[in-house]
Amino acid sequence: MIAIRELHEIADLEEVLALFGAIWQFKPGGEPISVELMRAFAHAGNYVSGAYDGDKLVGASVGFRGGDSTLHSHVTGATTGRGIGFELKMHQRRWALDRGLERISWTYDPLVRRNAHFNLAKLGARPREYLPGFYGVMQDAINQGDEADRVLAVWDLSAPHVEAAARREPYRRELPPGTAVALADEGGRPAPGATDAETVLVAVPADIEGLRGLDPGTAKAWRHAVRDMLGGMLAEGRKVTGFHDKTYYIVEKA
Structure with a gap:
């Protein structure tokens, strides 16, 4: 206890x-x-x-x-x-x-x-x-x-x-039709995609802490990609409404 x-x-x-x-x-x-x-x-x-x-x-x-x-x-x-x-x-x-x-x-x-x-x-x-x-x-x-x-x-x-x-009821945001992937994880590296949908997904790496030690260059690429994508969208006034599949931020236009 x-x-x-x-x-x-x-x-x-x-x-x-x-x-x-x-x-x-x-x-x-x-x-x-x-x-x-x-x-x-x-x-x-x-x-x-x-x-x-x-x-x-x-x-x-x-x-x-x-x-x-x-x-x-x-x-x-x-x-x-x-x-x-x-x-x-x-x-x-x-x-x-x-x-x-x-x-x-x-x-x-x-x-x-x-x-x-x-x-x-x-x-x-x-x-x-x-x-x-x-x-x-x-x-x-x-x-x-x-x-x-x-x-x-x-x-x-x-x-x-x-x-x-x-009450231990985790929040699960259902993805609407037309959701796009604005930042994907392709082979362990960040890959930009479409950003003009009403709802987009922004991926983060599976293990950034491990990457910092094993592949600092890829870790830095993720840092800057997420900064540009997620940070840019928040600065534009978009809102993060959830985290999908333990991998993606869900970002929606205000």
Whole structure:
């Protein structure tokens, strides 16, 4: 049984930082947050929580209040395979709703398929903005020098499809007739296609993290192709409405 609780004490926050370090293997000075900042966040009434399996910390999340009734989730990490990330997000959602907040936002790498599927299909969040090079060039073990493009995801906590997701009913957007593939995966490389349909699909690679180490050139090609295609469409005012077949962003004209 996983138990989630808010954290305030230095010893607990040191465990959180150690867990994040084990997940991302940051270089010294590259940590996304410090114990002192987590302590200040918690003391000021922001969100700092840990997920425990017995006495063992297996997940944690840190967020701060932003403008416009929003909680911004700065960093969340968990050991894999047990639904801990989902439980953390559900706890975060209840915490925000209890305080009168309407939405939670966070950033994620648009090239990581499992994160896109989790955020869009399992939680019902929606990409709102494409942020090229948001964190500069990252040097942790997972990102390996890649340009840190991010998508800003916004989770409208009381939307019907989000409430359904909280009941563990994943969101599945049916594709309308005439849907086109704007960016395909052909032999592991990005291949541009048609963009003029009302609904288009934008693929992301099967394993961008592996590509960064094995084929940096192809990883860079994917980064720029998705930046141009998905980022360009969001800048034009198109909306991402789902993630299809654990592979494609669904993008619709407004």
